[in-house]
Amino acid sequence: MSTDLVNPPVQLQPEKALHLSQLAPQILKSSPTTSLPYPLSLLTTPESQETWVVYENLVFQCLRTGDDDSAKECLDRLVDRFGEDNERIMALCGMYEEAVAKDDKELEGVLKTYNKAIQADPTNMLLRKRKIALLKSLSRTNDAISSLVELLDASPIDSEAWAELSELYFSQGMYQQAIFSLEEVLLITPNAWTIHARLGEILYIHGQSPSVNDAEILKSLSESMRRFCRSLELCNDYLRGYYGLKLTTKRLLDVLPSAGKQSDADLPPPSTETVHKLHELATRKLAEIVRRSASKEKGWEGFDPAEIIAARELLDRETQKVDR
Amino acid sequence: MGLPSTVLLVAGAAFLSHAVYSSYEHALLFSPSISSGNKHPLPLDIVLELLVSITVLCAGIVLAAPKLKPISWRVWAREKETEEKNVNIRRRKEEDAGLGAQVGNPFAGLEDGSRRGFLDVRGARKAFAEWVREGGGGGRS
Structure with a gap:
C-alpha cells in the first residue's frame, strides 16, 4: 500500500488527491472482507496498524474527488469494524453526509443530527468539531465561534481548536482575539515555529489596520518582529520567517524615528540600530535562499516554489526602488 | 553500509x-x-x-551506523520544513523509517486549512470540481 495514504498532508494538490482516490477501488478489491463480527474477523482477515488509517484517509480523498461510491464502501467497512457508536466513525459518517448533501436544507438536517448526538453525549469532541466545521462552511461564523468557545471551555488544552478559533476571529477582522487565541496555542506547543510565524503575520496585519493609533502600531510591529525572530530561532533558513522579518523591520524603520520615547511600556520598542541590522540580515538570507534554491544546490531544493517566487519579487521591488 | x-x-x-x-x-x-x-x-x-x-x-x-540525526532543534526543524515539500527526500525518509513514519512538519496540523478535526469537506470538493473544470484533470473527469 502506498505510504502516502498513511500520512498524507491535508492540503494535497488536486493531482495527488485524484491519484490517491483512484487507488481506492484497487485497495478495496485487494483487501478481503469477511462476514464475521469483529473479534472473530481477525481470524480470517489480517489487519495492520495502518489498515484503518488508510481507509479513513481514503474516505476523505474519495469524497474530495467526488467518488462517493468508494467513500461509502470504505466507510461501511469502518463501521463494520468499529461500530456506529465509535466517536471517530460518527464524525466520519457525518463528514460523508455533509459531502453528499445536495442543498442547504439537507445540511440543516445533518446539523440537527449532530446536535442530537452531541446532546446525547457532550464529550464527543470529534463530533463537536465537525459541527463547528459545518457551521463554518455554512458561513455561520458567529455560531461557529460561540460553539468553539464552548468547546474550549470544556477542553482548554486543545491546540487545534485554539488555532481554528484564531482563524475564525481573523476572518471576522477581530485581530486582538485572533492574537490571543494563537498565544494560547503557543502555550501548548511553544516550539511550533509555524505558529510563531503566523502570530507574527497577524500582528503585522493588525499593525497595518487603519483603526489603531501610533503607539499600538509600534507595539504590535515590534511584537511581530520578535515573533518572527523566534520562529527563525526555532527553524534554520525558514523562508516564511525571513519574509515576515523583512516586511516588519522595513515598516518599523519607517515608524520608529517618528515615535516618541515610551517609558511606560513594559517592553520598550527595539532600537533603530537593531532593526536595521535585522533588516539587513533578512535581506541577505532571503537573497541567499533564492539564489541557492534556484541553482538547485544540495540541501536547498525543498523550498516551496511559490514562496521562492514571492521572496524574489519582494527583493526585486526593493532593488527597483534603490535604482530610482 | x-x-x-x-x-x-x-x-x-x-x-x-x-x-x-x-x-x-x-x-x-x-x-x-x-x-x-x-x-x-x-x-x-x-x-x-x-x-x-x-x-x-x-x-x-x-x-x-546510519547518519546521525540532528541534535539541535533548529537544524531538525529545517529538515522537516524542507522535506515536506521535497518528494525525493520524503521518499527516502519513508524508506528509512518504514511505513507510517512522521514525515514533514509535526505542527502542520495546526495551520489554517490543515486541521484534521475541522476538515472542510464541501470546500475541498468544490475546489476539486473547479480544478477538473479548468482542465487540470487532463481529460479524466
Missing part, C-alpha cells in the same frame, strides 16, 4: 573466530589439571589477535 565498513566487519569477525578457535585448541592441548595449575597462560599472539579483532569490529560497527 559502505564498502569500508563491510570489509572491516568481515575481517574483524574472521580474526575473532580465529582467535577464539586458537584459544580453544590451546586449552585442549594444555588442559589445566588440579596439579599443574595455570602454568601455561594464553600465548601473547592469541591475546593480541583477540584485541585487534575487537578493535577492528568496533570500528566497522561505528562506520556502518
